[in-house]
Amino acid sequence: MFLKGKTALITGSTSGIGLACAKALAAEGAAVMINGFGDAAAIEAERAALAATSGAGAAYSAADMSKPDEIVAMVESCIARFGGIDILVNNAGIQHVAPIDEFPPEKWDQIIAINLSSAFHTIRTALPAMKAKGWGRIVNTASAHSLVASPFKSAYVAAKHGIAGLTKTAALEVATQGITVNCISPGYVWTPLVEAQIPDTMKARGLTREQVMNDVLLAGQPTKKFVTVEQVAALLVHLCRDESASITGANLSMDGGWTAA
Ligand code: NAD
Numbered sequence: 001m002f003l004k005g006k007t008a009l010i011t012g013s014t015s016g017i018g019l020a021c022a023k024a025l026a027a028e029g030a031a032v033m034i035n036g037f038g039d040a041a042a043i044e045a046e047r048a049a050l051a052a053t054s055g056a057g058a059a060y061s062a063a064d065m066s067k068p069d070e071i072v073a074m075v076e077s078c079i080a081r082f083g084g085i086d087i088l089v090n091n092a093g094i095q096h097v098a099p100i101d102e103f104p105p106e107k108w109d110q111i112i113a114i115n116l117s118s119a120f121h122t123i124r125t126a127l128p129a130m131k132a133k134g135w136g137r138i139v140n141t142a143s144a145h146s147l148v149a150s151p152f153k154s155a156y157v158a159a160k161h162g163i164a165g166l167t168k169t170a171a172l173e174v175a176t177q178g179i180t181v182n183c184i185s186p187g188y189v190w191t192p193l194v195e196a197q198i199p200d201t202m203k204a205r206g207l208t209r210e211q212v213m214n215d216v217l218l219a220g221q222p223t224k225k226f227v228t229v230e231q232v233a234a235l236l237v238h239l240c241r242d243e244s245a246s247i248t249g250a251n252l253s254m255d256g257g258w259t260a261a
Contacts, residue, residue: 001029003240004056007082009075009126011065011118012092014038016191017141019046020229021089024237026054030087033059033078057082065092065118066110075125084133085126087240090119090163091141095193097152097200108155115159116166123170127179136179137240140167141232144187144255152204160185164251171249180248184235187255188217190226223256 008025012018014036022032032050034043043060050058059081063074078085093115096107119140130136146164149157164183171181188194194217201212218224235254238244253259 003087004029006086006240007031007033007078007084008087008089009033009035009078009085009122010089010091011035011122013089014043014046016193017186017189017229017232018089018091020233021091021236022046022050022058023053024230024233025087025089025240026050026056026058028237028240029054029056031056031058031082033061033074033082035061035063035065035074036092037062066113068117068121071118071121072125075122079126079129085129086133086135087137087139088122088126088130089139089141089236090122092118093141093156093159093193095153095156095197097197097204099152099204100154103154111155112159112162115156116162119163119166123166123181127174130179131174131177134178136174136177138167138170138179138181139236139239140181140183142167142183142185142251144185144253144258146183146185146251147253147259152201167251168249175248178245180239180245182239182247182250182252184232185251185253185255185259186227186232187221187253187258188226189229189232191229194226220258220261221256222258222261225256227254227256 008030010022013022013034022034047058047060061074063070140163142163143160145157146160167183
């Protein structure tokens with residue numbers, strides 16, 4: 001329980017990678033604030049389970065990561081409730097798959113807002129509290145798409161390349177203040193986000209579901225295995241250790257060899 005006394009805010013944590021990250025941090029004793037959309041009763045059950053695991057409290061914010069004022073209010077309420085914010089995980093993200101000349105401009109704006117700009121707003125609001133304590137961990141969920149592109153994912157690839165740049169810049173700004181800033185770049189992780197893009201990819205490329213799974217999603221992943229949410233969460237926990245104090249500004253790939261090719 002090496003995170004006893006610490007508080008973590010994880011955006012987009014009612015599902016997938018974010019929920020696994022919340023569980024892993026709570027298991028080490030951190031108080032957690034989760035965020036995201038979904039069924040109210042299911043979210044309350046997850047919140048209660050996290051509180052029981054950590055013994056340090058768990059809260060939920062319904063803030064919409066496309067709305068800067070709601071993002072600022074979420075970070076402020078986390079600090080007010082738990083007396084600080086030590087670990088910030090910017091994880092909320094959505095996807096839309098379409099050729100650029102058919103890409104809905106409002107989808108472009110939404111993806112840039114949720115997958116990139118939300119992290120700017122959480123970081124700018126949380127940093128003063130981290131600086132006051134002289135300790136902090138900021139971990140952004142980027143993607144293999146922060147390093148390489150795939151067709152039909154223009155907004156997502158642009159946002160993920162952007163968050164890799166934001167990670168490096170923030171890391172340099174706070175390097176002497178006990179705060180590290182890194183991003184984790186998974187390949188394909190089996191979550192609802194991946195499941196949801198299968199129908200659009202089938203349509204965009206004229207493929208069957210099995211062809212999308214094997215010939216598109218896992219085509220570039222040399223291990224031929226999906227990354228698991230637990231593997232991503234375990235790297236996050238490692239980054240929170242004092243032994244990881246020199247890892248900052250890094251883009252840590254966890255992609256089964258995808259970007260090595
Ligand atoms: P997911 O769909 O399971 O979870 C996304 C979470 O974000 C959910 O909790 C959802 O409610 C929340 N969310 C969506 N829009 C939101 C908004 N406007 N405001 C607040 N919360 C919102 O997806 P996931 O696969 O766990 O993805 C999490 C992150 O990991 C994303 O940033 C994604 O780009 C990244 N990622 C995923 C994969 C993958 O293969 N699944 C690979 C690389 C990176």
